Amino acid sequence: MGITSSQVRQDFFTFGGFGLQGYGYxxxxxxxxxxNILGLGIMYQMVIIGAGNLGQALAKHTSFEKRGFRVIGIFDVSDRIIGEKISGVEIMHIDSLAEFTTQNHVDIAVVTVPYAYAREVVDKAVGLGIKGIWNxxxxxxxxxxxxxxxxxHLSDSLIVLGYNLKKKGRETDPSAAKDK
Amino acid sequence: MGITSSQVRQDFFTFGGFGLQGYGYxxxxxxxxxxNILGLGIMYQMVIIGAGNLGQALAKHTSFEKRGFRVIGIFDVSDRIIGEKISGVEIMHIDSLAEFTTQNHVDIAVVTVPYAYAREVVDKAVGLGIKGIWNxxxxxxxxxxxxxxxxxHLSDSLIVLGYNLKKKGRETDPSAAKDK
DNA sequence: TAGATTGTTAATCGATTAACAATC
DNA sequence: TAGATTGTTAATCGATTAACAATC
Incomplete structure (x- = not known):
């Protein structure tokens, strides 16, 4: 992963030593x-807000549960899909989120709504006492x-990829060898 | 966004000045x-490898095209879905990727296959001359x-969120006020 | 001129890396 | 003892921030 032994030791040192000098780990x-430090033993309960393509894909993603993150509710505004189940979890109307949070402990809100609604949705989740936002x-x-x-930020990541592609292309191109 | 004016000027300075002293930008x-620097004028052509939940969700995501990233092919191994179309783009068998790349210019391979196949898929894409990988x-x-x-890395991001939640919880908890 | 704003250098801060002592 | 490996401090590097000169 391109990490030096120095960095590994330094990082371990931050949390106290785990090895034995001269012997190993x-x-x-x-x-x-x-x-334990990362809290992998803990099970967090999540709700997904926004049952579009991405929201549904995340709901179906099984490996999160293995790491301690369980989806217990999905919320949307579209009447067309409310009542449907994704991987056994029901899609509910966003208006019932308040009631849902009183009956279930929710650690994390996964925000997969369009840009224009993100602000509003996050405020609502925070107002209901949810302490974690995955945006x-x-x-x-x-x-x-x-x-x-x-x-x-998927788009940001794509733009970085595009920028690096463009830069790499210029480096390879001998006609523009001078700028780095 | 929590960026200082100093940082903005420093960043602009890296690419040369764009403003007029005393006047503004x-x-x-x-x-x-x-x-232009980011290369937003360029249109990149992408193929998605792995037509699972996530791959399909990304294919349906319309906003990438606006930023200059177009999906021109989707590839998978499951006979059940090959031939289907997602947002007008056909799902093809991974074995036809080689031929596809000779007939179409492909800038980026989006890798949405399970962990166990990622290595193999990336090697294949690189072998076919694809210069960008979105993994x-x-x-x-x-x-x-x-x-x-x-x-x-979605799981990494979730684990970071969980870690910060746990840490924040400890800070709030007066019984553990000492460790920071 | 006075106030405001950018360009550019210097100072500060934090993270990475190197060095070596302390072990097994 | 000799070799190997971790713990811990010091040196280095890079990025952020501060300062101020150069303008409009």
């Missing part, structure tokens, strides 16, 4: 400790200090 | 220049120097 113990809308959203947000 | 010109498999893949790879 007990890999099994080390993995367990890192898992797929291409918007930079402000949240209160006690709320954690993690962004997946 | 011509915003329209500036946007155009940044667009959604949770694998750290090595590519040759002239190939650009951009990763979207």
């Amino acid at each position: 007990d890999v099994e113990l080390l993995c367990r400790e890192i898992g 797929f809308a291409s918007a930079e959203l402000k949240v209160p200090d006690d709320v954690v947000i993690e962004n997946i | 011509d915003v329209e010109l500036l946007c155009r220049e940044i667009g 959604f498999a949770s694998a750290e893949l090595k590519v040759p120097d002239d190939v650009v790879i951009e990763n979207i």
Whole structure:
């Protein structure tokens, strides 16, 4: 992964030593400790807001549950799909989210609504006491200090890829060898 | 977005000045220049490899095309779905990718296959001369120097979110106020 | 001129890397 | 003891921030 041994030791050192000088690491113990630090033992409950292509794809993605992230509800505004089930989880109307949160503990809201609604949806989730936001809308959203947000900006990632492609192409092109 | 004016000026400076001291920036010109640097005028052609939930969701995502990234082919191994069309683009068998690339210019391969096949698929794409990889498999893949790879690690992002939630929870919890 | 704004250099900060002591 | 490996500090590197000169 392109990480130096120095960096590994330095990172472990931040959380206290896990090995024995001159002997090595007990890999099994080390993995367990890192898992504990990352909180991999915890099961988080998620709701997906926005049952479009991406929302449904994430709901069907089975590997999140293995890592401790379970989808317990999907919400949308489109009457056409409300009532349907995705991987055994019902699509409900966004208006019933408030009631849902009183009956179920929700750790994370997955925001897969269009850009224009992201702000509103996040405010609603935060207002209902949800402390984690996994945001797929291409918007930079402000949240209160006690709320954690993690962004997946797909378009940004594509643009970076395109930029690097363009740059790499120029480097290879001898007619533009001078600029780096 | 939490960026200082210093950082904005420093970043612009890297590419040469776009403004006029004491006067300001011509915003329209500036946007155009940044667009040129990022290569937003270019249209890139993409193939999606892996027509599962995520692959299909990305194929249906209309906003990429607006940014200059067009899906021109979808590939999979499942006979059940080959021949189907997603947003007007046909799902083809992965074995026909080689022929496809001789008839169509492909800039980017979007890899949405399971972890176990990612390595193989990327090697194949690179072998066919595709210079850009947009990787959604949770694998750290090595590519040759002239190939650009951009990763979207969804599980990593979720784990970071979970870790920050856990940390924030501890900070709020007065019984564990000491560790930071 | 006075105020405002950008260009450019210098200072600061944080993360990565190197070095070596402390072990087994 | 010799070789190997981790813990911990110091040096290096790069990015962010601050400062101020150069304008309009």
